[in-house]
Amino acid sequence: MFKSNNLTTTESISLSKEITKIGVQDTPLVSLLLEKGRTEKANGTVHTWRERVLDDTQDISVPEGNESVTFYQSGRAELSNVLEIFQKGVSISGTSNAINVQGQGNIFSAEVADRLTELKVNLEKAVTKGVKNDGSTAPFIRKMQGLEGWADPANMITGATSGQITEDEVKATVKKLWDQGLPTGEYFGLVNADMKEQIDALYKDKYNYIAQQNVFGLVVDTIRTNYGNLNLILSRHASADRLTVFDPNYLSLAFLRDARFEPLAKVGDSVRGHVVAEGTLKVASKKAVAVYTLKA
Structure with a gap:
């Protein structure tokens, strides 16, 4: 007070x-x-x-009794x-x-x-x-530097159709985080009103688009995908032409x-x-x- x-x-x-x-x-x-x-x-x-x-070395198998140990370290x-x-x-x-x-x-x-x-x-x-x-x-x-400028180059997608987002593109954006091996599968997406209206239209009357009110006092729409849940948050400050998806556990x-x-x-x-x-x-x-x- x-x-x-x-x-x-x-x-x-x-x-x-x-x-x-x-x-x-x-x-x-x-x-x-x-x-x-x-x-x-x-x-x-x-x-x-x-x-x-x-480290993303694909094959770390060794023979029994291996004496030639390979050492690895995390990128820093x-x-x-x-x-x-x-x-x-x-x-x-x-x-x-x-x-x-x-x-x-x-x-x-x-x-x-x-x-x-x-x-x-x-x-x-x-x-x-x-x-x-x-x-x-x-x-x-x-x-x-704001969040919209922090995406890894491999995690950036540009739409195929002028002025229109598709359901496949929404899922492809979430999949970028899954491809990077993030463990949580619970992501948030900042989106402005115009793009949010487009996404609402994509999922109109579909069972996998769920509204919940338990996220710090806001109504949040959740899209469930094979790659994790995307919790959409409407933000008047997000760029009108962007959907920014992130894992909050990596932000502070x-x-x-x-x-x-x-x-x-x-x-x-x-x-x-x-x-x-x-x-x-x-x-x-x-x-x-x-x-x-x-x-x-």
């Missing part, structure tokens, strides 16, 4: 719990990762990790993403801060809650389709500074502060992301 007596202290107040619960409908990807506890600590402006790729490609800073300021007059509006409570607290929701929406946009920029040139703003949000409120110095008869967060998207393996793109 946002309380004004907390917001006017000289210390920053963590809002990491609040940001998990707000704006779920408009921030499905961030909400999914937060709800699943898929977060970790970053320690710099660039977050770096090693991708684990299992270095991956990284840039941390992006999100900030929203709040400033109201001393008079407004003293007013307690019926049904709303303290105005400053309400403004902070609204700015936190807006910050989460901006985080969602960046995590979904941000374009990487290390901030080394003017205006020196760091930008993360890495924060140098989790969402927090920090008071700013008082200037005259005003009360000021800002909500700020600094983080990025970590994709443990590019093989856990597949992207279908409509043919233009």
Whole structure:
């Protein structure tokens, strides 16, 4: 709960719990990762990790008593993403801060809650389709690489028919993750409204298209395929021409500074502060992301 007596202290107040619960409908990807506890600590402006790729040697059979042992090791490609800073300021007059509006409570607290929701929406946009920029040139703003740009080249499909997705193409996109040997078989797909309408039409009146409401408060349609379940999530921030399928167990949000409120110095008869967060998207393996793109 946002309380004004907390917001006017000289210390920053963590809002990491609040940001998990707000704006779920408009921030499905961030909400999914937060709800699943898929977060970790970053320690710099660039977050770096090693991708684990299992050896795929086809034949490891040996004769009895074999003394010539062959040694293997997992691939450890270095991956990284840039941390992006999100900030929203709040400033109201001393008079407004003293007013307690019926049904709303303290105005400053309400403004902070609204700015936190807006910050989460901006985080969602960046995590979904941000374009990487290390901030080394003017205006020196760091930008993360969003999920849509993380797919392994082998996991990318372009539609065969202009402006129209087919059922076979939906299954082929899911199969890309199965071909990569991902063990879970439970995948999520971010899709914008126009493509979602097309997919709905494909599965209209079919028994294998199931609506469920038990995924972090959203209605999710599930397509059951031979290669795993695809849980479709409607996102207004996904590209209109793309379906991005991923395994959430390979994704996480890495924060140098989790969402927090920090008071700013008082200037005259005003009360000021800002909500700020600094983080990025970590994709443990590019093989856990597949992207279908409509043919233009």
